[in-house]
Each structure stands twice: as C-alpha cells, then as structure tokens.
Amino acid sequence: MQRQISAPPATAQGENVRQTSTLKKIGRSVKHSVADFFGLGDELPDQNSRWQNRRYRYYGGKIKDGKLPRVTDFDELDSSIPHIYDPLRVHGKHSMASQRTTPLSSTSTYRSIRGFPQRRTRKDSVLKMTFKGLQTITSTRKKLRQKPDIHSRSYAPASLAGDVSEIDFADSYAAMPHEDQFSLVDDVFYDEPVFPAAEKMLETLHEEAIAPSGAATSGSGDSGLPKARWKWPEPGMDEVDLPGFARMERIRAKILNSAQERDRRQYGMGFVGRLFNRSYRSDRMDSYVKKQLDEMDDHRPFFTYWVTFVQIVCFIVSVAVYRIAPIGSSETVYTEFIKKPNLAYEMTRYVETDNLWIGPRQADLIHLGAKYSPCMRPDREIIKGLNFDRAEEKESACCIRDDGSGCFQAVSKKCSKTLNTWDKWNATNTGPGKRTSGTVCGQDPRYCKNPSSVAPFEWEDNINKWPLCKETSKPNATIQTDRHMSCEISGRPCCHGIQGECMITTREHCNFVRGYYHEEAFLCSQVSCMKDICGMIPFSEQNTPDQFYRLWTSLFLHGGLFHLIITIGFQILIMRDMEKLTGAIRMAIIYMGSGIAGNLASCIFVPYQVDVGPAGAQFGILACLFVEVLQSFQMLKKPGLAVLKITIPILVLFLLGLLPWIDNWAHTCGFIFGILIAFAILPYVSFGQWDRRRKIIGIVISLGGCILLFVLLVLLFYVVPLYSCPGCQYFDCIPFTENFCKNMEININRESTYSNV
Incomplete structure (x- = not known):
C-alpha cells in the first residue's frame, strides 16, 4: 500500500525531470545558435568532420596560389570517404595491391568487356553525350593516324616480342588510354574493348612492366597496363591502382578551371576587392587562418534577388496606376478655364513640381508609401x-x-x-x-x-x-x-x-x-x-497620423526609372556579392536596419521632404565593405591603400548627396548604423586568441551602439520631436544658385488656404 501511494510522485518526478531535460536542450540549442550567428560558437567534432568532408568534396575551390594539393596529401582523407573497388586490377603473386593510391585514381575510362552492364554515377543530357561521343571518336582516329610517342609508353620498347603488326597495335593501344583516360571521369569498372590478337600482348606487357619487387621498371615512371579482365574484388581490395595517374595533368587543368568558374566569394576580396586589385599576405596565411577561410559559407544571394524583384514590381505598378510626372528639374505651370462654385468660368493656374528621375509625382509617391513625416506622426x-x-x-x-x-x-x-x-x-x-x-x-x-x-x-x-x-x-x-x-x-x-x-x-x-x-x-x-x-492603411484615429511603417515601405519605392536602374546596378554588383559572404538573414538585417535608421534621421532633420528609395540601406552595404577591409587588415598586402581606395568613393557619394533630389541625412545615418551592425554580425577572421577576444568585445560594443542609436532616433522623432532645424537643409542641398534647391523647399509655415479658390 505504501509503494502504491509513493508511485505517483515518482512518475510526476520523472515527468518533471524529462521536462527539465527538454528545456535544457532547448536552451543549449538557442545558446549555440546565437553564438554561431555572431561567430562565437565552439567547433564541435561532427562539425569538424563535416567541414573536412566538405573541403575534400570541393577541394577545387580551395586551391591556393594556383597549386593543386600533392598526391600524398590525400592520404589524410577522412575515413568516412568510401574507397572504390577496382575489378580491373591485377592480382597475384606480384600484385601491387598493398600500395596505396589516391582517390582521384579511382576514376577510369576503361569500359567493361564480357557484357558487364555499363552504369554511370551521373547522367548527361543526350546532346552532351552525343557531343562527347563524337569528340572521342575524332580524337581516337586522329591518334591512330599519328606515330606513337615513345615517351608516352608505360613499358620499355625493348621488352616487346612478336611480329611488327602486334607491336604497332600495342603502341597505338597504349596511346589511346593516355589520350582519353579522363574523358569520362565517372566510369570506374569499365575497360576499352580488346581485340583477341592483342589480349595476349597486353598480358605480356603487364608481366614485363612489373618487377618482382612490385615496382615498375619502365623508364617513363608509369606503371604497366592493367589486365583487361573482369574479376570480383578479393578481400582487402579497397583501393585503385591504375597506371597513368601519377602526373594527373588533365585533371589538374580541369580542377583549376572549375575553381575559377565557381565564383566563390573570398573574404576580404569580392567584387570590390578584385576591382581594386587587392592581394593577401602569404606570411599571414597560416593553417589557422586558412581553416577559417575554408569554413566560411558561400551563400546564395536570395535576399538580393527578392528585394530587387519587389522593387521592380512596385515601380511598374506605380507607373501603371499613377503615370509619370512632368520630366524636368523645375516646375510645370498649367492654366485652364475652370468652372468655379459661383458657376463662373475663371482662368485657373496650377503649379506642379517636375520629376527628374522619370517617375510618379510627389503626391502619388506619398500615396504609395513614401517617407513623409506628417503621415507618420501628428505634426505641429x-x-x-x-x-x-x-x-x-x-x-x-x-x-x-x-x-x-x-x-x-x-x-x-x-x-x-x-x-x-x-x-x-x-x-x-x-x-x-x-x-x-x-x-x-x-x-x-x-x-x-x-x-x-x-x-x-x-x-x-x-x-x-x-x-x-x-x-x-x-x-x-x-x-x-x-x-x-x-x-x-x-x-x-x-x-x-x-x-x-x-x-x-x-x-x-x-x-x-x-x-x-x-x-x-x-x-x-x-x-x-x-x-x-x-492613403495606404487608414489612421487608427481620423485626424491622428500613425503610419510608422513608411520607414520600410519607402525602401521598395523609387522616384523614377533612372533611380531604379542605379539601385538595380548597385544591388546586383555589390550587394549580391556581399550577401555571398553574409547570407540572406544577415543581409536582411543590415539592409532593413540601415534603411530604417536612415529614414528616421531624414524624418527628423528634413521632415517635410518626400523621399523614396533604399539610400540608407545602400550606404549600410557600403559600410560593410569598409568594415570587411578593417577586419581583414592584417591579411592584406597593402591594407592602408585598400582602406583609402574604399574611402574615396564613399566620400564622393556623400558629396553628391549635397545635390538636390538626394537625401544626405539618410546616407549618413545609414552608413553609421551599417558600420555598427557590420562589426556585430559580419563574418570575420581572427589572427590568434587575443585578436578573437578583441573582436568579441567589438561585437558587444557594436550591438550596444546599434541599440543606442536606434533608441535615440525614435526619441527624437516621436517622444521629443524636432520640428524645425534651420541649418539642416544645407547638409541635404547647398543652394549654389537661387533656384538650385527649389525642388527641395517646402513652405510649411503657411497661412489659411481655405478661401484660395
């Protein structure tokens, strides 16, 4: 009876233990995820194995200084990579089964004889297979017509025995694999069809090419040809030992070409780095740094493609619905006889601001969701x-x-x-x-x-x-x-x-x-x-504007066609390249955060200016390029010159912001926010434990700076709003002439307009 009473508490205690264990697992998972996001996570054994396997699968993209890894380096391959059984290998008393070869030598172009089914690991298209077949036939016929090169043989010519026709055939056959042995890299268990008259010749060549010790006696350095027979693998046959793979010249060229075609984004380089001709310091590229570079992900720029697509669609819809404003840099005046409320027709004058960018009017952009402070808060x-x-x-x-x-x-x-x-x-x-x-x-x-x-x-x-x-x-x-x-x-x-x-x-x-x-x-x-x-979503109260979402909706709008083309060019060339390093989530945080911060600053200092476009977000991306150079300062050959080359274009863009139609306040605040958030979440390479601690401290300070800047901007806009700033417009546009900044001027200190009919 006592045991029955005490059983339920034990069950409840077990459930509590399981719940506690589950919560601990969730907490550890969240902790590791956050640490990995900021680049502070510890490398786990399974992650180490995963990166090791990934490095071997994509070793073509990891070639440094144009050098292919040595053949002996492949002996360190992880045991998780399965070895390939070679059925064409010769076994027996003088077999070379005990010698270890590279995994690259597991690929062969020999086709099976005796009816073994041909099967390839990848299937090419019919057009590609037809092209390969024609190419193989053409190269084989061309080689048969040529005199065989004596240096390409894998056996000594003096060891041949037989009539002249057999020797000629052997020479030609020996040349055929050498010419085409890499044309089909996925075929392993296949051999070229052997004529009956030459089958005995091949066996003789193999016997004479292999010394009793198991080493090749040929002066050319290659092993003898394998016996053209199919044989089931014997115990211990877990490697491939085929001749002609020592030099690997063709596979070397293919790997180099594939490495160049992959367009992998290198840390500290990228599109801008290649444009400015940056280079690494070889003395700083030790194994610790190379390992960090190899473990960096090469992301797909999904966010760049998505945001660019949305911006194009928004522009097409805005032009289709609201049409294009008068094109120019001043104003257009309309006059017409209009019927007034007193039923008399009077000459009426209407003035409209032109649009230099070839796009919608100011009022239409506001209706679409442009940045405009009076729609976002009650304006005094x-x-x-x-x-x-x-x-x-x-x-x-x-x-x-x-x-x-x-x-x-x-x-x-x-x-x-x-x-x-x-x-x-x-x-x-x-x-x-x-x-x-x-x-x-x-x-x-x-x-x-x-x-x-x-x-x-x-x-x-x-x-x-x-x-x-x-x-x-x-x-x-x-x-x-x-x-x-x-x-x-x-x-x-x-x-x-x-x-x-x-x-x-x-x-x-x-x-x-x-x-x-x-x-x-x-x-x-x-x-x-x-x-x-x-327009857009109605106010919660009729006369109380509250459309704060304009801080990010304006990022998807553009003032005109030229404005859109500039944005697309920037995002495809620079933003897409940067997203390959950061990934979609980090890029979305940088893009949206910098854009919103820039719009907040613009709303505070030039509240009655109608602005659209991702100006602040784009300068946040430029800030990432600047931070990337600073983070890779120790590994670049000329870091001071690299900083100068990235600083000068940014300063030029800030000077262009002093012209009309360009919001310099959004540029400045977006750039500052971009620097802070880039130091916090941009992937980095550390050069030792002290450097890693320094960058971790920088992450914490940068996150605090981002939060402080954002809170300060919100306070200045909503809590203690700054309605007038007499000199702030000069940072946005300098009036070199009387009408130079006329499009930027909005006279908000008006009297009554009720009777202006």
Whole structure:
C-alpha cells in the first residue's frame, strides 16, 4: 500500500525531470545558435568532420596560389570517404595491391568487356553525350593516324616480342588510354574493348612492366597496363591502382578551371576587392587562418534577388496606376478655364513640381508609401495650418445665388453681394438654439435625423464641430427662411496638395488640381485631408497620423526609372556579392536596419521632404565593405591603400548627396548604423586568441551602439520631436544658385488656404 501511494510522485518526478531535460536542450540549442550567428560558437567534432568532408568534396575551390594539393596529401582523407573497388586490377603473386593510391585514381575510362552492364554515377543530357561521343571518336582516329610517342609508353620498347603488326597495335593501344583516360571521369569498372590478337600482348606487357619487387621498371615512371579482365574484388581490395595517374595533368587543368568558374566569394576580396586589385599576405596565411577561410559559407544571394524583384514590381505598378510626372528639374505651370462654385468660368493656374528621375509625382509617391513625416506622426506645423483653415471656415456661411441656380459655402469676401445672398447667422439673426455660427449649405440641426441634435447630444455653436449628417429631411418648399437647405449645392470639400489643404469648390476644379473630392461632405472640418493625402492603411484615429511603417515601405519605392536602374546596378554588383559572404538573414538585417535608421534621421532633420528609395540601406552595404577591409587588415598586402581606395568613393557619394533630389541625412545615418551592425554580425577572421577576444568585445560594443542609436532616433522623432532645424537643409542641398534647391523647399509655415479658390 505504501509503494502504491509513493508511485505517483515518482512518475510526476520523472515527468518533471524529462521536462527539465527538454528545456535544457532547448536552451543549449538557442545558446549555440546565437553564438554561431555572431561567430562565437565552439567547433564541435561532427562539425569538424563535416567541414573536412566538405573541403575534400570541393577541394577545387580551395586551391591556393594556383597549386593543386600533392598526391600524398590525400592520404589524410577522412575515413568516412568510401574507397572504390577496382575489378580491373591485377592480382597475384606480384600484385601491387598493398600500395596505396589516391582517390582521384579511382576514376577510369576503361569500359567493361564480357557484357558487364555499363552504369554511370551521373547522367548527361543526350546532346552532351552525343557531343562527347563524337569528340572521342575524332580524337581516337586522329591518334591512330599519328606515330606513337615513345615517351608516352608505360613499358620499355625493348621488352616487346612478336611480329611488327602486334607491336604497332600495342603502341597505338597504349596511346589511346593516355589520350582519353579522363574523358569520362565517372566510369570506374569499365575497360576499352580488346581485340583477341592483342589480349595476349597486353598480358605480356603487364608481366614485363612489373618487377618482382612490385615496382615498375619502365623508364617513363608509369606503371604497366592493367589486365583487361573482369574479376570480383578479393578481400582487402579497397583501393585503385591504375597506371597513368601519377602526373594527373588533365585533371589538374580541369580542377583549376572549375575553381575559377565557381565564383566563390573570398573574404576580404569580392567584387570590390578584385576591382581594386587587392592581394593577401602569404606570411599571414597560416593553417589557422586558412581553416577559417575554408569554413566560411558561400551563400546564395536570395535576399538580393527578392528585394530587387519587389522593387521592380512596385515601380511598374506605380507607373501603371499613377503615370509619370512632368520630366524636368523645375516646375510645370498649367492654366485652364475652370468652372468655379459661383458657376463662373475663371482662368485657373496650377503649379506642379517636375520629376527628374522619370517617375510618379510627389503626391502619388506619398500615396504609395513614401517617407513623409506628417503621415507618420501628428505634426505641429501641419496642425497649425489646419487650425488657420478651420478658424476661417468657422466664420463662413452659405452663399445663395438670387436666381436659384445654386449655393456654396464661402467666407464673406468670396460671396459677391450683387447676385448672391450671404446667409449668415449673427446676434440679430440667430439660428436654432440662438446659434451664431452658420449657416451651412445643406445641413442644419433642425432637419438632421441621423445624428439628430437632441439633449444631451445637442450640436455645438461651432460648425467646425458639427457631425456629418447622414440623413436629412427637406424643409417645406413654401418656407423662404431656410433657403440654405433647399438650394442646390455647387461646391463640396476638396483636399489637395501635400499639407492637408482643403477648399470648397467644384469637382471639375478639384480634378484639375489633382485633389480628392468629397461628394458626401458639406464642410472641410468633416473630412480628414491628411488621411486622403497619405492613403495606404487608414489612421487608427481620423485626424491622428500613425503610419510608422513608411520607414520600410519607402525602401521598395523609387522616384523614377533612372533611380531604379542605379539601385538595380548597385544591388546586383555589390550587394549580391556581399550577401555571398553574409547570407540572406544577415543581409536582411543590415539592409532593413540601415534603411530604417536612415529614414528616421531624414524624418527628423528634413521632415517635410518626400523621399523614396533604399539610400540608407545602400550606404549600410557600403559600410560593410569598409568594415570587411578593417577586419581583414592584417591579411592584406597593402591594407592602408585598400582602406583609402574604399574611402574615396564613399566620400564622393556623400558629396553628391549635397545635390538636390538626394537625401544626405539618410546616407549618413545609414552608413553609421551599417558600420555598427557590420562589426556585430559580419563574418570575420581572427589572427590568434587575443585578436578573437578583441573582436568579441567589438561585437558587444557594436550591438550596444546599434541599440543606442536606434533608441535615440525614435526619441527624437516621436517622444521629443524636432520640428524645425534651420541649418539642416544645407547638409541635404547647398543652394549654389537661387533656384538650385527649389525642388527641395517646402513652405510649411503657411497661412489659411481655405478661401484660395
């Protein structure tokens, strides 16, 4: 009974032990993964074996200084690599089975006789096999016509016995394998078909070519030809011993060619390193450094291809939907006779900023997700301008044409007293509930059913705070006192520009200035113009901008075709090459982190500038190139010159940022963030334990710097925003002439625009 009672706690204890063990395993796995990500993980035995096998499988890509590994070096191959049985090997009393040969000698071009099925480890295409067959036939016939070279024999000519025809055949046959022994490197158990008259000759040649001690007696240094027989492997037959493999000239050339064609990204070199003609120091390339270089992964640039594809698609969609803005470097002025709310046709002027890059307009780029601070946070200057408009609208009233042709909301100076009546409530002519703010064309508290003005939800005596009436009852046509409710409205709210401007006008005029016409509203205070101008996902609150995601959506947009071409060229040539070293995850962190940091800095110092493109992200990639040179400083021959060569182009790009249409603040902050994050997560090579500790400390400091910089930028943008910086625009564009930076100027300190119709 006591054992039965104590059993459940033991079971529960076992479950707790298993859960604890599982949590420990997960914790160790996470710890090792994080350490490996930052290059701080310890090398495990299975990883060492994996890298050793990988090095032998891809040894063609590890050739240093153009030298092929010596044949004797292959004796150190890992035991996990299986040996190949050679059925054509000669066995017997004077067999050379005890000699060890290289794994490379396991490949042969001899084909089987006696009907052994031919099977290859890889299957080529029909076209490739046809080409190889024709090439083999052509080379064999050409060799048969030529006189055999005596130095290429693997036997002494004096040892031949027989008639002349047999000797000629033997010479020709001996030359055939030498010419074509590497044409099909995957065939192992096959031999060339042997004529009956020559089969005995081959056996004689083999017997005379091998000394009793098992060593070759030929002066040429090669072993004798193998016996052209199929034989099952005997115990202990785990190696290949074929003649003609000592020099390995052809396989050497093939390996060198394959090493050049693989385009493996070398640490400290890459596209920019080859462009600037860098070179390594041979005295620093010891086994410890070479092992680290060999163990670096050569990644595929998946992120580069993905982000480039998305950017191209976004540009095509933006041009297809919004079309191209006027091309130029100044402004384009449009003039046209437009019907106004007073039903008169007036000459109207509209000015639009040109686009040098051949792309969409500024307002369209904002609608697509460009970097624009007023759409990302409540902006003090924008709110001030909107308050000016609402103060003017509060004093407006319904302007009614005397001939009954229509009415529109306007201030006193915009309503002519000759043919119109400005129906304004005042102290002597009060509205319902003794209101003095109004009237409003088409809306009145007495006639609105939804929402109705009843206690305790009575409408205020301020038309700016009136709700939008969704259901209205019309007054009696015989009553002439409420003409503002029975007239036909000829003007509605129209949101235009990029600063939230609103005016009461006709649809024709609104379309002319490329605005957003609100047929359902009566007043500008009843619509959110910033919501219309910003587009994308609506604000959580109607008049509170909160589109912070523009920090990264702008990275996928471009100002025009030229801008896109520059981005594609940079990413294919430089970013793709760098991603081969870093991998997709690290590259995504560097690209997105530098881009977001650069956009944050641009939002802080030039908040009313519309910017698109991955400028900050691209300078983060340039920072990686700079950090890579610093990290490989000890292994480069001329490190000072390498740093100078990478610094000068970056400085030139910063100087170009002083021109219009280029955001230098995004460049600068993206570069700084890129340096910090590159020191933290970029793969590195250490030159000893002290150097490794120094770089580990650098990783910790760099991560702290990244976090500190990002927090500081967020605080300056959202918590304690910097709305005005008088001299900051000069870092973005220097006005060499009066109109040089005109496209960069945005006058945000505006007065009311409500009456500018």
